[in-house]
Amino acid sequence: MEEVLKPQSTNNDVNFEPLVVMEFALNTNQAAIEWMITKLQASSERNGAELCVTAVRMEHNQGQTETVLLIGGRTERLLLGAEMMGLMKEYRDGNLREFTSIDINNFRGADNPDGILSMAEKQKIIFRELENIRATDEDEHVPGYEFIKLYPGRTIVKKMLSSDIVKTLFPIHDQDFLKKLGAEWYKRPLSSQPIEKIKYYFGEKLGIYFAFLGFYTISLIPPALIGFLYWITSWQNLYREAIFAVFNLIWATVFLEAWKRYCAELAFKWGCTDFVSSKFEEPRANFHGHMGRNPVTQKPEPVFPKSQQLLRFYGVTVPVLFLCLTCAFYAMLGYFWLQAIVDRWYLEDKSWLNKIDTFMPTVVYAVVIAILNAIYRKVATILNEFENHRLQTSYDNHMILKLILFEFINCFISLFYVAFYLQDMKLLKSHLMALLITTQILGQVQESVVPFLFQRRRAHRLQQAVRKLETAQSVSYSNGDVGQDLLRQVSIESSMDQYRGTQDDYLEMFLQFGYVFLFSSVFPLAAMWALINNVTEIRSDAFKMCRVFQRPFTESAANIGAWQMAFELVSVLAVMTNCALIGMNPEVQRLLPSDITAVNVLIIFVAVEHILLALKMAVAYFIPDVPDWVEVEVAKIAYQSKLALQKEQIQRSAASKRKAEVISTI
Amino acid sequence: MEEVLKPQSTNNDVNFEPLVVMEFALNTNQAAIEWMITKLQASSERNGAELCVTAVRMEHNQGQTETVLLIGGRTERLLLGAEMMGLMKEYRDGNLREFTSIDINNFRGADNPDGILSMAEKQKIIFRELENIRATDEDEHVPGYEFIKLYPGRTIVKKMLSSDIVKTLFPIHDQDFLKKLGAEWYKRPLSSQPIEKIKYYFGEKLGIYFAFLGFYTISLIPPALIGFLYWITSWQNLYREAIFAVFNLIWATVFLEAWKRYCAELAFKWGCTDFVSSKFEEPRANFHGHMGRNPVTQKPEPVFPKSQQLLRFYGVTVPVLFLCLTCAFYAMLGYFWLQAIVDRWYLEDKSWLNKIDTFMPTVVYAVVIAILNAIYRKVATILNEFENHRLQTSYDNHMILKLILFEFINCFISLFYVAFYLQDMKLLKSHLMALLITTQILGQVQESVVPFLFQRRRAHRLQQAVRKLETAQSVSYSNGDVGQDLLRQVSIESSMDQYRGTQDDYLEMFLQFGYVFLFSSVFPLAAMWALINNVTEIRSDAFKMCRVFQRPFTESAANIGAWQMAFELVSVLAVMTNCALIGMNPEVQRLLPSDITAVNVLIIFVAVEHILLALKMAVAYFIPDVPDWVEVEVAKIAYQSKLALQKEQIQRSAASKRKAEVISTI
Incomplete structure (x- = not known):
């Protein structure tokens, strides 16, 4: 084997720092592994990534072999990668600028070039370089796997991951940093989160997620307090109810606008303001x-x-989604139809069998929804891939849109049906409380209890991983040696779960936001529940990120993407639902003067709704989305760019003139 | 006098082309005139404008003197001004770039430097230089007028205009170009407008106004045709009415979105895309x-x-505006109250005196509104000035907002009152028709007949101006001679009216848009009326611009500013009003199944309204505001700027490194 894995280029430095782990499936064909290593090491002229690789090959009992590649890169290679990516680093003058190797001396920390990039940045650069290894015309299939076809120009690593030749690809954790981060983050439940450190270690996208989670949680305090106050005192007054609803609606708008401003500040400080087109x-x-x-x-x-x-979006995605949503709608109708039947049975004959039967539709509905959900997510992913978005943000946003559509229908359509078709306020209240509280409690259990179980599972897995390493019949290294501690860490981390991105976390918050604001006039305590839930949520999410999951590759983000619009749409919808709920509430109607006709009551509530909507729009319009100082800083960069472009034009024309003069004198 | 008006600097070239006319009031103190000329000619170090001036002084009977300054500038001076303004000119590569003198050879037409700038551009540059003549610490008041105080840093010319020392300041027309333009524009009523030429002569702001007028007129054709079709056939069907309303609402949205795209194209082609912060x-x-x-x-x-x-906006403007609008509202209430009283009188006693009395409230109301309007416009202008906006666009937009608020209340509040408070559909229909048709006919008369009268007045004025010139006892020139033809042209143009900006023209279109779309389900022929009106409107506006008014100084504009939002708000409001009107229509209600309760009818119409609003938002969201090719071109410039900035950084750091090396070797 030593002969085969000889260094293919001069890039392989024995003393490189391993940053990313690529683990092949058990008994992967050696030809595929060697082909991959060649691609990783080869020079860019030969379509390689010019990275450093150490291969660790373990032979277990029954002839099973397992190969792990530890990937790193020389400092110059990584700095070049940073330049290609347009990574923003701190310049001499304190501003963030796109890094360029030629100008390295003006970036902070240039005296130690290896220290310019953080570990997370290096790992991100390596990931990008891995993605950039694309199949050439000669690569017809993965060597040793003739059925895994390759197409010129497509990313090889993604193909190998999707065809399960590569089992897992992840960046290595930094245990020292994690310990410090954990002490500041999930071990101090009442202090604010160390957002800068989170961003440093996990990247901008997760930094923004946790900043949002914290911001949203804090902004829940006023509605929670008012709701709690209303709950402990009496709750039977038209004006109090209306005041609470109006406060909530305006509050939701102010919160969303304030978040936009805060997020713009973060994005600017982190150098990911998207003034770059x-x-x-x-x-x-x-x-x-x-x-x-x-x-x-x-x-x-x-x-x-x-x-x-x-064409793909409007011709395929839209009709398919419409079909899916129709299915979900009919499932809901079926549920209410079944429920009505069993309720009638129980009324006719109050036997224990019929009593049990009354729970059956809910169970069936839950199962059906779970199945539909699983199918829908598969379909949505396929459709989103099929739409072939050029940019990651566009891909993410369309995926979020698809998720929201279905989950919103799933979670809220039954509430809407009860509220506005059946118009049964009692049922709505109990349905809402049941949904909210079970979701919360399930969430709490999942996120506070499960991590402890996880820890046990982790301990078990850890033991397994270490045992596997210890019982390996032989361990051989190519292109350098690897310390036992590192190998142990790699084994443990490769057995950890992979973090699936922020989407499900945002979705949870989105649905909670819906429960709290859409029906707040029916169940004012919702905000309190949500607040308590989120305080724990932050810490358990933090714990998961640090201890349960493999380290994720960092992604940059300037905002929360399509979620912003989703939250805003719900806050608009909340105006309509709350006005309707207050207007329909029989207790409220009793409080109205009796000489008003039903039609006039309705007109009044519709008018109030329109005024509230206008007020909301006005608030959103008059609060600027970006703080003034950020606008000034962004304008400064734009102004400097403009001047530089002019200067360049002049220099170029002067040079061409000089050349012309030289030519004419000859 | 010759001694006093000797050239103050070397700037005064006897052979300059006079471009801008500044006419002083009769018998203006000679000291003020000479002080002004000094400011115009002085070098920039002495806070002057470095322009060229010829003064023409006419002495009439009874010792009246009249002074006119003819202002121009040397080519280099004007090119420097173009550079300071960041004027966009066509570059060698066909793109528009900000003009820079040092790079002049790469701009089109550089072989004849005087031809690089158009006449309108030169005039705009001179205007900007005039505005930039600011009072210094020594200028305590206008010489000869101790009561006209000056404050350091404030523009002198504006002060002299507002204090009537300078009677008028205008750029000279280009008769040859005007003749050609007129032949293509108002003399061919059925062809499309020569937008590029209009923009060349009158600037981007007017170019965009006429483009909008044309675009809006063409987009009125479908609703006009459908409305006409409905009118000549029967008109008593729920669905037909609903279909027309829905078509109109969606059409209005599509029109506004399509206009944004077309406008973005124009703005890009004209180099005024506001990607510059x-x-x-x-x-x-x-x-x-x-x-x-x-x-x-x-x-x-x-x-x-x-x-x-x-503080000024929210603390002063908002309360004052609120007060004004309340006054207008009460005036309207008073009108209906009076009308009700006289109607009762007439019903009780049908005498001819009471018959006449029934028209009195309308007359009184019209007078009151006219007075209120005059007061309001004064107040609005003062408030807008007081708000002290940094940018012209911001100033304009706040002025538009103030205008719209009042005029909208004025024109539509009575219609809303009739429609939704009195709920008298018959009265609404007659009121609407009366308002629309009288407005249109008055407008037609004003804009088609008045120009002819204007022409007579013009002829009269022309004679007067020429006679004044001929009867002048002596005409003396300083700093150069002026031909008789030019002097004649200046005399004539100085007697012409000044164009007051696009605001009233836009306002007229805005109110028309309101009449057509807000109540289209009541009066479907409105679009046809509007269409006919606008076809004439374009030509009479064009005639006015070319023949009736002084040439205006050009202004740049990237869009129609706050009017876009105003039109969009009306199109949103139109959804609400039309749904309400159709729902309230007794004829429609007769067509509904009789077993539906009034409450359910209302709920259906509210639901339809919400769906239509959502549809509108979706259409507006899914049609991109800027065409793809414009986005690509803008991105190209941003990308080049980014690269240039990086390059400049590198060069600068290389230079400083070299310097450091040189120092270290010494």
Whole structure:
């Protein structure tokens, strides 16, 4: 084996720092592994990534072999990668600028070039380089796996992950930093979160998620307090109810606007303000099309016609989604139909069998929904991939949209049905409380109790992983040696779960936001429940990130993406639902003067609703989305760029003039 | 006099082209005139404008003197002004770039430097230079007028205009170009407008106004045709009415979105896309504050605290406006109250005196509204000036907002009152028809007949102006001679009216849009009326611009500003009003199944309204505001700027490194 894995280029430094782990499936064909290593090490002219690799091969009993690649890169290679990515680093003048190797001396920490990039940044750069290893015309299939076809220009690593040749690919944790982070984060439940450190270790996207979670939780305090106050005192007054609803609605708007401002500050401080146009952002790895050039940068990249994309979205996605949502709607109707039947049975004959029967529709409905949900998520992922979005943000946002549509229907359509079709306020109240409280309690159990179980499972897995390492019949290394501690850490981390992204976390908050604000006039204590839940949620999410999951590759983000719009839409919907609920409430109607006709009551509530909507729009319009100081800083950069462009034009024309003069004198 | 008006600097070229006319009031103190000429000619170090001036002094009978300054500038001076303004000119590569003198050879037409700038551009540059003549610490008052105080840093010319020392300031028309333009524009009523030429001569702001007028008129064709079709056939069907209303509402949205796209294209082609941040745009001439520096460009400019501005807006403007609108509202209530009283009188006693009395409230109301309107416009202008907006666009938009609020209340509140408070559909229909048709006919008369009268008045004035010139006892020139033809042209144009900006023209279209779309289900023929009106409107507006008014100084604009939002708000309001009107229509209610309760009817119409609003939002959201190709072109410039900034950083650091090396070797 030593002969086969000889260094393919001069890139392989024995003393590199391993940063990313690529673990192959058991008994992977050696040809595929060696082909991969070649690709990783080869020079860029030969379509390689020019990275450093150490291969660890373990032979177990029954002839099973297991190969793990430890990947790193020389400092210059990683700095070049940082430049290609347009990574923002702190410049001499304290501003963030895109890193350029040629200008390295003006970036902070240039005296120790290896220290310019953080570990997370290095890992992100390696990940991007891995994604950039694309199949050439010669690569028809993965060596040793003729059935796994490759297409020129497509990312190899993604293909190997999706075809399970590569079992897992993850960056290594930094245990020392994690310990410090944990002490500040989930071990101090009442202090604010160390957002800067979270961003440093987990990247901007997760930093923004936790900042949002904290911001949202704090903003729940006023409605929770008022709701609690109303609950412990009496609750039977038209004006009190109306005041609470109006306060909640305006509060939700102010919260969403204030978040936008705070988020813009964070994004600016972290150098990911998207004043850089999306038109010259790099396409995502899975974006495909015939090879062409970016119309802005003129760099080669896949090109996919816009018309085709629109056709796929409106021609395929929209009808399929509509079908799915219709199914979910009919499932809900079926549930109420069944429930009505068994309720009638129970009324006719109050036997224990019929009593049990009354719970059956709920159980059936829950199962049906779970199945539908699983199918829908598969369909949504396939559709989203099929839409072939050029940018990761666009891909994410369309995925969020699809998720929201279905989950919203799932969670709220039954409440809407009870509230506005059956118009049964009692049933609505009990239905809402049941949904909210079971969701919360289930969530609490899942996120506070399960981590403890996880810890036991972790301990078990850890033992298993270590035992596997110890019982390996032979361990051989290529391209350098690996310390036992590191090998142990790699074994343990490779057995940990992979973090699936922020989407489900946001979704949980989104649905909670819906429960709290859509029906707040019916159940004012909801905000209190949500508040208590979120305080624990932050800490258990933090614990999961630090101790339960593999370290994720960092992603940058300037905002919470389509979730912002989703929250805003719910806050608009909340105006309508609350006005309708207050108007329909029989207790409220009793409090109205008796000489008002039903039609006039309705007109009044519709008018109030319209005024509230207008007020909401006005509040959102008059609070600027970006704080003034951020706007000034962004303008400064734009102004400097403008001046630089002019200067460059002048220099270029002066140079060409000089050249012309030289030519004319000859 | 010759001694006094000797050239103050070397700037005065006898052979300059006079471009702008400044006419002093009769018998203006000679000291003020000479002081002004000095300011115009002085070098920039002495706070002058470095322009060229010829003074023409006419002495009439009874010792009356009249002075006219003809202002121009040397080519280099004007090109420098173009650079300071950041004027966009066509670059060698066909793109528009900000003009820079040092790079002049790369701009189109550089072989004849005087031809680089169009006449309108030169006039705009001179206007900007005039505005930039600011009072110094020594200028305590206008010489010869001790009561006209000057404040350091404030624009002198504006002060002299507002205190009537300068009677008028205008750029000279280009008769040859006007003839060609007129032949293509108002003399061919059925062809499309020569938008590019209009923009070349009158500037981007007017170019965009006429483009909008044309675009809006064409988009009125479908609703006009359908409305006409409905009118000539029968009109008594629930579905037909609903279909027409729904079509109109969606059509209005599509029109507004399509206009945004077309406008973005125009703005890009004309080089006024506002991807340049407003933070480093120059402040408007009347913006005041203590002298400081622009936070972005670090150029000296007045600074006015944002908090102060917000205080003025929310603390003064909002309450005062609220008061004004309340007055207008009570005036309307008073009108209906009076009308009810006289109607009762007439019913009780049908005498001819009482018959006449029934028209009295309308007359009184019209007079009251006219007075209120005049007061309001004064108040609004004062408030807007008081708010002290830094940018012209911001100033304009706040002015538009104030205008719209009042005019909307004025024109529509009575219709709303009739429709939704009195709920008298018959009265609404007659009221609406009367309002629309009288407005249109009055407008037609004003804009088609009056120009002819104007022409007679013009002829008269022309004679007067020429006679005045001929009967002048002596005409003396300083700093150069002026041909008789030019002097004649100046005399004539100085007697013409000044164009008051696009606001009233937009307002007219805005109110028309309101009449057509807010109540289209009551009066479907409105679109046809509007269409016919606008076809004439375009030509009479064009005639006015070319023949009736003084040439205006050009202004740049990237869009129609706050009018876009105003039109969009009306289109949202139109959904509500039309749903309500159809729902309330007794004829429609007769067509509904009789077993539906009034409450359910109302619920259905509210639901339909909400669905239509959602549909509208979706249409507006899914049609991108800027065409893809414009986005790509804008991104290209941003990308080039980014690269240039990086390059500049590198060069600068390389230079400083080299310097450091040189120092270390010494």
